[in-house]
Amino acid sequence: MRISEREFVEEVRREAKHKVALRPRGLTLRQGIGDDCAILAYSPQKDLLVTTDFFLEGVHFRREWEAAHSVGHKALARALSDIAAMGGIPRYAFLSLALSRTIKQNWIQEFLKGFLELSESQKVILAGGDTSASPDGVITDVMVIGEITKGQAIRRDGSRAGDEIWVTGSLGNAALALSLLRGGKKPLLSQLPFRVLFYPQPRLHIGRYLRQRKLATAMIDISDGLSIDLARLCEESGTGARIAEEAIPRFPPVTIQQALHGGEDMELLFTVPPKRSAMLPKSIGGVPLTRIGTIIPGRKLWLVRGDGKSRPLPILGFQHF
Numbered sequence: 001m002r003i004s005e006r007e008f009v010e011e012v013r014r015e016a017k018h019k020v021a022l023r024p025r026g027l028t029l030r031q032g033i034g035d036d037c038a039i040l041a042y043s044p045q046k047d048l049l050v051t052t053d054f055f056l057e058g059v060h061f062r063r064e065w066e067a068a069h070s071v072g073h074k075a076l077a078r079a080l081s082d083i084a085a086m087g088g089i090p091r092y093a094f095l096s097l098a099l100s101r102t103i104k105q106n107w108i109q110e111f112l113k114g115f116l117e118l119s120e121s122q123k124v125i126l127a128g129g130d131t132s133a134s135p136d137g138v139i140t141d142v143m144v145i146g147e148i149t150k151g152q153a154i155r156r157d158g159s160r161a162g163d164e165i166w167v168t169g170s171l172g173n174a175a176l177a178l179s180l181l182r183g184g185k186k187p188l189l190s191q192l193p194f195r196v197l198f199y200p201q202p203r204l205h206i207g208r209y210l211r212q213r214k215l216a217t218a219m220i221d222i223s224d225g226l227s228i229d230l231a232r233l234c235e236e237s238g239t240g241a242r243i244a245e246e247a248i249p250r251f252p253p254v255t256i257q258q259a260l261h262g263g264e265d266m267e268l269l270f271t272v273p274p275k276r277s278a279m280l281p282k283s284i285g286g287v288p289l290t291r292i293g294t295i296i297p298g299r300k301l302w303l304v305r306g307d308g309k310s311r312p313l314p315i316l317g318f319q320h321f
Contacts, residue, residue, distance in 0.1 A: 034236055035156050036082040036221060037146070047153060049146040051082035057137035065181050068107040070198040071138070072114030078223065079144040080122060080202035081266045085221040087154040087211025088146040090204070092127040093119055096141040098134035111138075122204065154211055154270070156236035159218035163271040165241060165293040166280070168203050171226055172254035175262020192251065200266035206284045210270060215279060219270040224263040231301060231315045233269065242302040242310065243293030260303075261316040271295055 030047060031039035037049040055075040057063060063071075076093060083090045095115065099108065119126055124144070177193035187194045203221075210216040220233045226248070234241050250259040272280060280289055296302075301313040 068110035069114035084207035095129035172259035174264035175258035
């Protein structure tokens with residue numbers, strides 16, 4: 001029987017802990033497997049944040065649906081969203097790209113244009129990478145190195161019972177766009193769901209805002225779905241959660257199932273102690289902030305439906321296997 005993606009990551013995490021004695025001198029691993037980024041102690045003032053992200057044709061995107069410019073943008077945006085979830089500042093990117101012989105030169109040029117336009121807007125330097133032939137389609141692997149004030153990275157393991165649960169933006173838009181594409185709908189960037197799916201905006205400014213003001217106790221980016229990413233945050237913190245269905249921000253015709261379990265929104269989920277929540281603005285940089293629930297003792301996740309009754313929250317977000 002095949003193991004799930006979650007079980008595989010946990011197995012790698014357990015095995016990696018046995019190799020602690022092999023770590024190099026001069027670089028201390030402050031946080032390894034189990035968060036959006038690895039954290040390396042770099043200097044008395046700074047920590048380094050390191051993340052990697054695959055973006056595969058046929059798994060994460062389809063060329064018949066998505067323009068090359070969008071694929072380039074999104075390949076980098078996914079990794080930048082991990083830096084945002086720690087409250088960090090991205091500095092350098094490394095792009096590895098494998099292409100089949102069927103990929104035309106103009107597709108490659110448009111891909112790089114999308115990648116570099118986002119990197120320039122966020123002041124991220126493309127510092128290297130690798131190229132290779134692919135037996136079929138497009139394979140990208142992006143690594144981003146960021147920095148943060150020493151000891152200030154917002155991790156997944158900091159939430160405590162009583163903390164409020166907040167999210168940025170609106171949820172389920174990318175899932176709705178995918179549903180429309182599968183139904184034969186032509187993508188239109190003038191429509192919000194398609195803009196979110198094809199050109200997600202990593203919430204770097206919000207992550208930094210929360211970190212600089214010491215508002216968030218824990219944070220994660222919503223890339224695989226609200227339910228599964230909330231479960232990951234709670235697992236690392238050793239807590240449970242209760243969220244209100246009616247509080248989850250979504251625009252019609254997004255369904256509650258899409259808002260709960262759809263991925264690719266690249267929004268942030270974070271927890272805030274009640275005494276600090278009054279310091280949160282209604283929006284940051286035009287992006288609304290919404291309280292959707294509370295961290296509770298124990299390990300269970302609950303969804304409060306419109307009738308006021310609590311039911312176990314299904315964990316149905318995206319997993320690769």
